Amino acid sequence: MIRRRFIAHRLLPAVAGLSLLAPAASASAHGQHEQDYRPVDSRYGVPSLTGEGEIRAPREFSGIAWLATEESEDVSQEVFLVCHDTRDNDEERDLPRLSIVRTPVDPNGIIVEELFVDFPDVPNDLESIARLPGRNEALLAESNADGDDPDPTIYLARWDDDFDVEIVNAVPWPETPEPLVNVEATAVATIRGRDYFLYAERAEGSDTTTINMTRLLVTEDGEIRFGQRWTSVPFTAPVPPGARPASGMDIDARGNIYVSSAYDPGDLGPFDSAVYRAAQVRAGGPLGARLLPVEPPQQLARSSGLKVEGVGLVAGSLPIFIGDDDEDYGGLLRQLRVTMPAE
Numbered sequence: 546m547i548r549r550r551f552i553a554h555r556l557l558p559a560v561a562g563l564s565l566l567a568p569a570a571s572a573s574a575h576g577q578h579e580q581d582y583r584p585v586d587s588r589y590g591v592p593s594l595t596g597e598g599e600i601r602a603p604r605e606f607s608g609i610a611w612l613a614t615e616e617s618e619d620v621s622q623e624v625f626l627v628c629h630d631t632r633d634n635d636e637e638r639d640l641p642r643l644s645i646v647r648t649p650v651d652p653n654g655i656i657v658e659e660l661f662v663d664f665p666d667v668p669n670d671l672e673s674i675a676r677l678p679g680r681n682e683a684l685l686a687e688s689n690a691d692g693d694d695p696d697p698t699i700y701l702a703r704w705d706d707d708f709d710v711e712i713v714n715a716v717p718w719p720e721t722p723e724p725l726v727n728v729e730a731t732a733v734a735t736i737r738g739r740d741y742f743l744y745a746e747r748a749e750g751s752d753t754t755t756i757n758m759t760r761l762l763v764t765e766d767g768e769i770r771f772g773q774r775w776t777s778v779p780f781t782a783p784v785p786p787g788a789r790p791a792s793g794m795d796i797d798a799r800g801n802i803y804v805s806s807a808y809d810p811g812d813l814g815p816f817d818s819a820v821y822r823a824a825q826v827r828a829g830g831p832l833g834a835r836l837l838p839v840e841p842p843q844q845l846a847r848s849s850g851l852k853v854e855g856v857g858l859v860a861g862s863l864p865i866f867i868g869d870d871d872e873d874y875g876g877l878l879r880q881l882r883v884t885m886p887a888e
Contacts, residue, residue, distance in 0.1 A: 546660055546661060546662050546663070546709055546710060546711070547660070547661035548645075548658050548659070548660055548661075549641075549658065549659045549661075550656065550657070550658040550659075601875070602874060602875025602876065603644075603655075603657045603875050603876045604629050604640075604644075604659075604875065604876055605629055605630060605854075605869075605870035605871065605872065605875065605876045606627045606628075606629070606644075606646070606854065606855055606868035606869055606870055606876040606877065606878060607627075607628055607629055607630035607671065607672045607673070607729070607854045607855065607868070607870045608627065608628040608671065608672055608673040608674040608685075608729075608731075608793065608854065608855045608868065609625045609626070609627050609628075609646070609674060609793075609855035609856070609857040609866065609867075609868035609878070610625060610626045610674040610675070610676040610683050610795075610857055611623060611624070611625055611676070611857045611858060611859050611860065611866070612624045612625060612626055612645075612676075612681075612704065612708060613708075614859065614860070615647070620650045622647045622648050622649075622650055623647070623648045623859055623866065624645060624646075624647050624708065625645070625646045625647075625857055625866065625868070625878065626643060626644075626645060626646075626674055626676075626683060626702070626704070626708075626710070627643065627644045627645070627646050627657075627674075627855070627868060627876075627878075628642060628643055628671040628672070628673070628674050628685055629641070629642055629643070629644070629671065630670050630671060630672050630688070630854075630870065631668070631669075631670070631671070632669055632670055633667045633668070633669035633670075638667055641659045641660055641661050641662070642662065642664070642668050642671055642685075643659075643660045643662055643685075643702075643710060644657050644658060644659045644660060645657075645658040645660060645708050646658070646868075646878055648866075648878070648880075655878050657876075660710055662702075662710050662711070662712060663711075663712065664700065664712050664715070665712065665715050666698070666715070668685070668687060668698070668700065669687055669690075669694070670687055670688045670689075670690045671685050671686065671687060671688070672686065672687075672688040672690075672728065672729040672854070673685075673686050673688070673728065673729055673730055673731040673744075673793065673794070673855075674686075674702075674731075674855070675731040675732045675733045675742070675743075675794075676733065677733050677735075677740060677763060678733065678734070678735045678740075678796075678798070678861060679735070681703055681704050681705070682701060682702065682703050682763060683701075683702050684699050684700070684701060684702075684731065684733065684742070684769075685699065685700040685701075685702055685712075686699050686700075686718070686728060686731045686744070687699070687718075688727055688728050688729055689718070689725050689726060689727065689728065690726075690727050691726075691727075692724065692725070692726035692727065696717050697717065697718045697725060698715050698716070698717060698718070699715070699716055699717075699718055699769070700712050700714070700715045701713050701714040701715070701716075701763065701767055701769055703767075713767040714767040714768065714769055716769045719759065719771035719772075719773075720773070721744075721757065721775070722755075722757055722775045722777060723746075723755065723757075725746075726746060727746055727747045727748075727749065728744050728745070728746050728747070729746075729747045729789070729791060729792045729793065729854060730744060730745040730746075730747070730791040730792060730793050730794035730804060730805075731743065731744045731794060732744075732794040732795055732796045732802070733761060733796070734758075734796045734800060734802075734826045734834070736800065736826055736827075736828050736833065736834040737828055737833065737834075739760065739833055739834070740760070740761040740762065740763065741758050741759065741760060741761055741826065741832070741834050742758065742759055742760075742761040742771060743756060743757065743758045743794065743796070743802070743826075744756075744757055744794075745757065745780065745790075745791035745794060745804065746791065747789040747790070747791055747792055748789060748790050748791065749789045751790065752781050752782050752783075752788070752790055753779055753780065753781040753782075753790060754779070754780055754790040754791045755777050755778070755779055755780070756777060756778050756779075756780050756791075756794075756802065756804075756823065756824055756836060757775050757776075757777045758775065758776050758777070758826070758832070758834065758836055759771055759772035759773075759774060759775045759776075759832070760772030760774075760832060760833070772832065774831065774832060776830060776831075776832055776834075776835060776836055777836065778824050778836040778837070778838045779838065780804060780821075780823045780824060780838065780842065781842070782804075782806035782819065782821065782842070783819075783841070783842065783844070784806075784817075784819050784844070784847070785806065785807075785808040785817035785818065785819060785847075785849075786808070787808050787810075788806040788807055788808040788817065788818070788819070789806060789807050789808070789809065790804075790806050791804050791805075791806065792805045792806060792807040792818070792852075792853060792854045793805040793807075793853060793854050793855045793856040793867070793868070794856060795856045795857055795858050795865075796826065796858075796861075797858050797861050797862055797863075798861035798862060800825050800826040800827055801822050801825055802822070802823050802824040802825060802826065802836075803820060803821065803822055803823065803845070803856050803858070803865065804820070804821050804823040804824075804842075804856070805818055805819070805820045805821075805853040805854070805855070805856050805867065806818060806819050806820075806821065806853075807852045807853050807854060808852070809852050809872075811872075812872040812873045813872070813873055813874075814850070814852070814871070814872070814874070815850060816850060816851055816852035816871060817847075817848070817849050817850070817851075817852075818847070818848040818849075818851050818852060818853035818867075818869075819844055819846065819847050819848070819853075820844070820845045820846045820848075820853065820856060820865065820867065820881060820883075821839075821842040821843060821844055821845060822839050822842065822843040822845060823838075823839055823842050824836055824837060824838050824839055825837045825839065845865070845881065845883045846865075846867075846881045846882070846883060848867065848869075851867075851869045851871060851877065851879075852869055852870055852871050852872070853867045853868070853869055854868060854869065854870040855867060855868030855869075856868075863883060864880050864881065864883070865880070865881045865883050866878060866879065866880050866881070867879055867881060
């Protein structure tokens with residue numbers, strides 16, 4: 546696995562413009578404080594200087610999953626795995642699909658480390674990451690963006706303590722309760738020692754999508770098995786108007802399902818997003834777990850000007866972070882200000 550690192554800084558307020566970034570950096574060592582900085586060729590999606598001080602933004606963040614909290618010298622950083630919705634075409638085929646992103650420790654901003662990970666084939670449009678709770682494993686899901694991929698894939702990624710990521714298996718999407726088109730939201734819940742896989746289509750053109758859940762088994766040798774029975778609940782996003790109701794998803798340790806909804810009129814926006822506590826996973830029912838809608842959905846945050854495509858909880862609880870795919874404006878990682886309402 547090859548790594549390439551850069552640091553973003555001087556981010557403008559979202560209402561003024563999304564980002565001005567520091568020059569790209571190539572890391573000669575894994576430690577975040579031991580680096581030689583130099584501009585890096587931006588053809589591969591890495592920011593670089595392009596003329597008189599022009600600085601490019603990091604690539605889009607289409608899905609995020611929290612990995613760990615790093616503590617050193619009184620400095621604390623949250624570490625996330627991020628996927629990019631890179632396509633399998635001539636222009637993007639050789640771009641990295643994954644990055645490690647760390648929260649800032651100084652005004653230089655977030656640290657983005659692109660990963661050149663070996664996949665068994667060329668992933669197309671990875672839109673979501675679903676971490677398996679309590680394990681250094683996550684499912685990376687192709688979205689089937691156009692609905693015409695005959696065999697969309699889900700990959701199993703594993704990482705070690707140094708965040709070296711390896712793809713250990715790849716399987717087709719299971720048979721789903723509705724035609725699989727444009728899935729941007731996936732998550733995994735653990736209920737009474739059993740794992741459950743959840744997904745929701747982005748359902749563009751409607752304010753309502755369906756959250757679907759089935760059993761999941763991932764063995765130590767990397768075998769992935771999905772259940773054949775599903776249970777489902779609808780989710781309607783009250784705002785933003787015209788939004789895709791499900792663009793990201795995560796689940797906390799208590800079974801609360803958080804969903805982002807995003808309005809995307811084009812590569813230059815204007816974007817708009819909201820994050821909801823949308824439903825709950827509870828023990829019981831024929832699958833051993835059941836879905837309960839939160840009625841009405843509890844809006845936790847509104848992000849005007851941003852297109853939220855990833856929701857990530859830290860260690861299965863607050864705080865909540867969002868990852869943004871702001872198209873031509875680039876990617877963004879932010880912590881939300883959330884006060885959880887009483888259940």
